[in-house]
Amino acid sequence: MLEKTFYKMMLSKSFPFPVKVTYWDGKSEVYGNGTPEIEIVFNEKIPMGDITRNASLALGEAYMDKKIEIHGSIQKLIDGVYESADSFMRSSKFRKFLPKTKHTEKQSEEDVQSHYDIGNDFYEQWLDPTLTYSCAYFTDDNKDDLEQAQIAKVHHILNKLHPQKGKTLLDIGCGWGTLMLTAAKEYGLKVTGITLSEEQYKLVQKKIYAENLQDVAEVKLEDYRELDDQQWDYVTSVGMFEHVGSENLGEYFNDVAKYLKNDGVALIHGITRQQGGATNAWINKYIFPGGYIPGLVExxxxxxxxxxxxxxxxxxxxxxxxxxxxxxxxxxxxxxEIEKKMGERFCRMWDMYLQACAASFESGNIDVVQYLLTKGLSGKNLPMTRDYMLNNK
Incomplete structure (x- = not known):
């Protein structure tokens, strides 16, 4: 009886639209007025202590293990939780302080490989053909497909640098190489990419040789903190600082500055919270070990x-x-096909992860920001207005 009272308190004010909840005893209640489009089914009780200690971890694991079923849009459900001020994800009754995550060089290597070295074939099944695993840039609300939008994002980033042929670019966290290789082929830059993922490293290396770019492109399997004293005219880093941890953000930006030549330009693209830094225990445990979303002021x-x-x-x-x-x-x-290889629990986990992240962006719980930075006071290598940024190739 106590558990039922707790669940009612937790869920009754958590959504801005009607939601049907079916409990483990088979009884159902509708919270909110109207006909519900979403139903939450608790096949088992989740211990109160687990939820109050860390709701995202407890409920995420329960969904993975089929202790909870959600009929309807997971994205809409989570967006509603973020929208409601009294929800269990926003109310002070359910908040907790999360432990600090480790970000030694060894830990960073293990964290990156646990996510990106699942296998290139896994990502090839649902990313676009460029294998770009970061926010796309949609220039047309109705016509852009994902591949077009990812290519547009690469050009948007490179155009912001106002790059000059023959100059050099370092891409920190180069992924599967689309940005760095586009910079070499279409912008005439000499590029260096670095990654801690062996799978990414091998594929980028293969692309470099396949396209005869050895004279203008190289990729290194190396930690960004261990590069030599070389400097570049431009630095890009996309979806990288989310992995470095709060305690290493200062070192990360110091290294960006160290690797830039005087009057150099950097474009840093990453997930940011306008409300302040945060972690998510479920995502940290199952998707991005060591992940930390920094705040805008931070x-x-x-x-x-x-x-x-x-x-x-x-x-x-x-x-x-x-x-x-x-x-x-x-x-x-x-x-x-993915389920045949990875199993149902893995697929439930990734489906929830993708929908939960979409909901977080939809609600404004998190944002993604491009920071255009210069080394030196003048920024003299950039035009006076922003018009040049829209000169998409």
């Missing part, structure tokens, strides 16, 4: 401490929501 402070100048800031939250919605659709289209 990021800007670290940029200032590294003596870098902010030339431009652009929010792309709606673009990432749409990217994730397409990824989740692609994932579920490929789900029968």
């Amino acid at each position: 990021i800007i402070s670290r940029i200032e401490e590294a003596h870098l100048q902010i030339s431009d800031v652009e929010m792309l939250r709606r673009h990432y929501q749409r990217t994730l919605e397409i990824w989740d659709k692609n994932f579920n289209n490929a789900r029968p």
Whole structure:
């Protein structure tokens, strides 16, 4: 009886729309007025202590293990939780302080490999053909497909640098190489990419040789903190600082500054919370070990401490929501094949992850931001207005 009272308290004010909840005893209640489009079914009781200690971890694991079923849109359900001020994810009754995550070089290597080295074939099944695993940039609300939008994102980033042929670029966390290789082939830059993922490293190396780019492109399997004293004209880093941890953000931006030549330009693209930094225990345990989403003020402070100048800031939250919605659709289209290899629990986990992230961007719980930075006070290598950024190739 006590558990039922707790669950009612937790759920009755958590959604801005009607939701049907069916409990483990088979009895159902509707919270909110109207006909519910979403139903939550508790096949088992989740201990109160587990939920109050960490709701995202307890409920995420329960969904993976089929202790909870959700009929209807997971994305809409989670977006509603973020929207409601009295929900169990926002109320002080359910908040907890999360332990600090480790970010030694060894831990960072293990964290990256646990996520990105699942296998290139896994990501090929639901990413676009460029294998770009970060926020796309949709220039047309109705016509852009995902591949077009990912290519547009790469050009948007490179155009912001206002790059000059023959100069050099370092891509920190180069992924499967689309940005760095586009910079080499279409912008005439000499590029270096670094990654801690062996799977990514091998594929980028293969691309470099296949396209005869050895004279202008190289990839290194190396920690960003261990590069030599070389400097580059441009630095890019996409979806990287979310992995470094709060305690290492200062070092990360100091290294960006160290690797930039005087009057160099950097474009740093990453997930940021306008409300302040945060972690998610379920995502940290199952998807991104060591992940930390820094706050906007925190990021800007670290940029200032590294003596870098902010030339431009652009929010792309709606673009990432749409990217994730397409990824989740692609994932579920490929789900029968993925499930044969990885199992049902793995697929439930990834489906929930993609929909939960889409909901977080939709609700404004998190954002994705591009920071255009210069080393030196003048930023003299950039045009006076932003018009040049829209010169998409």
